[in-house]
Amino acid sequence: MQLFSRKVGEGQPFVVLHGVFGSSDNLFTVCKKIAEAGFEVHILDARNHGQSPRSEEFSYEVMAADLNEYLVANNLNNPIILGHSMGGKTVMTFAQHYNNFSKIIIVDIAPRFYPTHHDHILAGLAAIDLEKITSRKEAEDIFSGYVSDFGEKQFILKNLYRTEEGGFDWRINVPVISKEIYQIGGEIILDKKVDKPALLVRGSESSYVTDADFEYFRSSFVNAELQTIDGANHWVHATKPVEFVEAILKFSA
Template sequence: MKLFSRKVGEGKPLIILHGFLGSSDNLFTVSKYLATQGFSVFILDARNHGQSPSSSEHNYQVMADDLAEFIDAEGLENPVILGHSMGGKTVLQYAQKYDNYEKLIIVDIAPKFYPTHHEHIMEGLNAINIDTLKSRKEAEEIFSEYVSDPGERQFILKNIYRMDDGFAWRINIPTLNSELENVGEEIESSKNIDKPVLFIKGSESSYIKDGDFELIQKTYTNAQLIVIDGANHWVHATKPKEFIEAVTEFAL
């Protein structure tokens, strides 16, 4: 599948993949700063997200293949690849199958299985009738019954965009509903990875728990972990300066 992408800057190739229900828009500001540090930054929309095509499939095998197709199409040699959450698992799956990369950066996710925990979000999205929606305020009011945190609501509802005759989604809700369990699936290790891998954890996030890194190191033998103080799961949004510094120091 040919993914939608944006490019900023010139220099060492750095590919960035967003998380579940996100898009390249979420990481564009951070990418512009990284571009000033000597990178050509490629920000991708995953399948069924943003401006990339929709599909009935949504799992890490096909998303890793999408990434490989993009790298081949761009003619990139040994890029640094960064992924947040779902994007991080996509990167880890890619590394199990492909060798065309120099370093990996995995943001606030581990290869382990995560129980499905997005059901209330999907219920809320399904409660919004996009065909009859009159305003963003109406969507906010409906969605607030399912997601209480205002920041999380705003982040997810960025997936609504206005057209001449109303509104539409930038996410493929039917497929993400049916494939939801795949988002938390384990990335099984068929081989050990000895290239450098940086795991970045937000101190206020519970996605990477005590003891997870010991298990990570069994497969990713050249891995390191840094914790960014005060950051939640969306490390790049809550602590952008520290995030950019960590990425630049490791990737260059």
């Protein structure tokens, strides 16, 4: 699948993958800072997200294959590859099957299984009838009945856009993501030893990555480091962008 991407900067290739319900827009600000340090940063939209194509196939295996296809099509050799949340699990899967990278950076996600915890978001998305709403405000009012956190609400609703015909549509494939959401939390089997450098970044206010998770991660990625960003939650790049970029650049040097 030919993925949509945004490119910024010049230099060593650096590829970035977002999380579920996200897009390349979400990480663009920090990616500009990374690019300023001498990197050519490619920020991808995963399948069924953003401006990339849609498909009934939605698994970490096919997303890792999409990533490989992108690297080949763009002649990117041994890039640094970073993935947040769902993107992090995609990068882990990629590193278990492909060798075309110099370093990997996993942001606030572990290889283990996570129980589904997006039911409120999916219910809110299902409650918005795109054929009936006439404004973003109307969609936000409906969605607020399911998602109360302001940041989370704005993050999801960023996917709502006005079509050329004057109606509304989503930049995410809501039916497929809803159907496959259990798989997004699925375990990544790490049965290959990888000796290339790896960095696992976590937020101190997030519960996604425990010390035990890191030990399991390091059992496969044997040259792995753990970096905890104080005061950051699961959205490390959004809550502590300066500290996040500093950690990324130090590891990538």
